[in-house]
Amino acid sequence: MPPLQPHRYPDSNVFYRNLRRSYPLIDRAEGCWLVDTSGRRYLDATGGAMVVSVGHGVAEIAEAMAAQAKRVAYVNGTAFTSEPVERLASDLCQRSPAYGKSYFLGSGSEAVEAALKLARQHWVERKRPSKHKVIALTPSYHGNTLLALSASAREHYRILYREWLVDVVHIPAPYAYRCSCAGASGCRICSGDVLEEAIRREGSETVAAFIAEPVGGSSTGASVPRRGYFERIREICDAYDVLFVADEILCGAGRTGRWLALEHWGVNADIVTIGKALSGGYAPLSAILATEGVVAPIAEGSGAFVHAQTFSHHAVTCAGGVAALSYLDAHRLVERVAAMSPVLFEALAVLRDHPLVGDIRGRGLLAGIEFVADKSTRTPIPRAKRFAEHFTQAAQDAGLIVWPNVGHADGVNGDLVLIAPPFTIGSDEIAEIVSRFRTALDECRGETFTHRKS
Ligand SMILES: Cc1ncc(COP(=O)(O)O)c(C=O)c1O
Structure with missing residues (x-):
């Protein structure tokens, strides 16, 4: 093997994420x-x-993935299922019984993209095709693919692609450190009332979904909305027939001390995205969890979610997820x-x-x-x-x-x-x-x- 080249542009063949720095290997x-x-x-x-x-270097997870790769690494999700996919779905829905269906993907952006498409298709199947708008928070971050980026309020990522982004309605995020209310009660933003104002302004017959990170990640930087915020969000979404999508890609899977961060408020979403810590980094794995009520109109209507990716429901990545969750449980x-x-x-x-x-x-x-x-x-x-x-x-x-x-x-x-x-x-x-x-x-x-x- 030839010696490794220096790990920096232009000496290496890697297209690095930053072309101005060198990378330790x-x-x-x-x-x-x-x-x-x-x-x-x-x-x-x-x-x-x-x-x-x-944690890094957990041998059991590597071994479980290797064993699955030897048995069967990949099957086409439109024709077959596999044991790790079935097991992971069942495990996730047992952990959060409000959700009855899990759909597996590779990244957070893909999961957000699929979650928003699912919300849209849900309303079309229910013969309410005018419901197409998405409401999101600012600041927020939901990923880098174009629909997820449209939902994200992160200007420096958006600016280059502005012409390609779709319209998403943004309302202020509950960001206590920078809110003018300084923690006072009755704040429209920190209480969640601002969502109701936006839905009324847009017309509830046009709004499909509201998406939010329960605890801010690369957006409001670990800001925690006050008690009552997501209770109010749930109430508003129910009142106006808007699906609530909780983006738990960063804050879910135990990161906040509960399995899902939304559990801190004691409410459920209609669709949850989960990723990052789900496999602990051992596999590129994300998932959407949806209530039976979200999926049933599709099952009873067209019969298929109009979304597909080659590597969704992947046997080896799901085996990584199963093994990571079992390690998480075994070590509490x-x-x-x-x-x-x-x-x-x-x-x-x-x-x-x-x-x-x-x-x-x-x-x-x-x-x-x-x-x-x-x-x-x-x-x-x-x-x-x-x-x-x-x-x-x-x-x-x-x-x-x-x-x-x-x-x-x-x-x-x-x-x-x-x-x-x-x-x-x-x-x-x-x-x-x-x-x-x-x-x-x-x-x-x-x-x-x-x-x-x-
Ligand atoms: C809340 C949230 N949603 C979605 C994403 C996008 O995930 P990915 O980078 O895996 O595509 C991220 C990434 O940081 C995130 O924090």
């Missing part, structure tokens, strides 16, 4: 740690892209997320004094740390400073992996990072995250951002 991973080919260790405080739930990892959550947030609290840290919030093992230029006015750092990007690089240099998020404050400005470690993280590793985080912050403060003293 990760050789192996275990628990919360990644090790590159030079032996350097990185504390993976975001489990990749908020994906790695059961969702309970562990709930138990470790106070440890994480108490440890992160020491960062609150830092002049650049405006807010720290979240639920379970999902934390958002929002940076500001001025704590008292919550003024964001000007985007031109690219603070989140500099901070993330400084953290990586300190051996800490965090997830940057930008633009949430006003569509352009806004810098935050997410912390979302594997569910297996221990107290010592949490202390290490905070220590390396502070090192990176101090590094950025000195070199890439001059803080204006207030």
